[in-house]
Amino acid sequence: MASTREIRERISSVKNTLKITNAMYMISSTKLNYAKAALASTEPFYFQLQSMIARILRHLPEDYHHRYLDHREAADDADLRRAIICVTADKGLAGAFNHNVLKMTENRLRPDSNDLLFVVGEVGRHYFLHRGIHIDEQFSYTAQKPTLPRARVITSRILELFGNDEIDEVYIIYTQMKNAMATEVICQQLLPLQRLDQKLFVKQMGNATQEDFSMEPNPSVLLDQVIPEYLTGFIYSALIESYCSEHNARMQAMDAANKNGNQLVSELSVRYNRERQAAITQEITEVAAGARARKEQMQRAARRRAMKNADK
Secondary structure (H helix, E strand, O other), rough: OHHHHHHHHHHHHHHHHHHHHHHHHHHHHHHHHHHHHHHHHHHHHHHHHHHHHHHHHHHOOOOOOOOOOOOOOOOHHOOOOOOOOOEOOOOOOOOOHHHHHHHHHHHHEEEEEEOOOOOEOOHHHHHHHOOOOOOOOOEEOOOOOOOOHHHHHHHHHHHHHOOOOOOOOEEEEEEEEEEOOOOOEEEEEEEEOOOOOOOOHHHOOOOOOOOOOOOOOHHHHHHHHHHHHHHHHHHHHHHHHHHHHEEEEEEHHHHHHHHHHHHHHHHHHHHHHHHHHHHHHHHHHHHHHHHHHHHHHHHHHHHHHHHHHHHH
């Protein structure tokens, strides 16, 4: 059985850990509020941009071809060169947040294929390097506090590879926060844009009516300008969503750690008090037993003296 000193040291250790988990909870709460504000400030522009793309696609001729819209022909699906952008965090201690994204990415990567892997976040980089999976490019300093310039760097890189026919399809895997309690890992195809079957476009066009619509100077120039902006906005939104999900998951993990830590301190305190009370009781019992033994010893000595005096 542990001594009171060991229990006291254990309580002190748990309380020190609780100081860290409480601080991490508060930090994640602050960063989550920042991320939500950043997302809310950019959403109106990109929602309008998405609506505009939906209108443009709706008015394109059925036989219209564009490099950002057309699926590239391949002899087999295995010959398609895919790029996957995996968005993770720079740190752990966020529950299953990183694990879910990494597992989906690992399942999507085809062995012995031409797939390219782009990684956002140090956790993803360490994970794939540890497993010997080649990383084609890592976008450092992007997972924490995502910005539009960082999103533009990613967009320009994938557009460069796509324009040079080095890749045929581009996907992004990230975590979307549905609400304060639920998140979902999303795998979204960025390029080529699926012309009329994307959920976003279907939703935007659900109540659309026929209208006169002209594109100046021509649809190709317009799409060359609008689609890169749309991709930048989508990637930025994905980074922000992932950032929100990360800190939401970390808040939940730290909250659970705080509750478990407080419960452990309570249990250890009860155990400490019991051990201390048992030690005090044992000391009192030993003192009482010693006093009783001393009293009996003195009584026996007195009787012996009395017997000697009687013999005389």
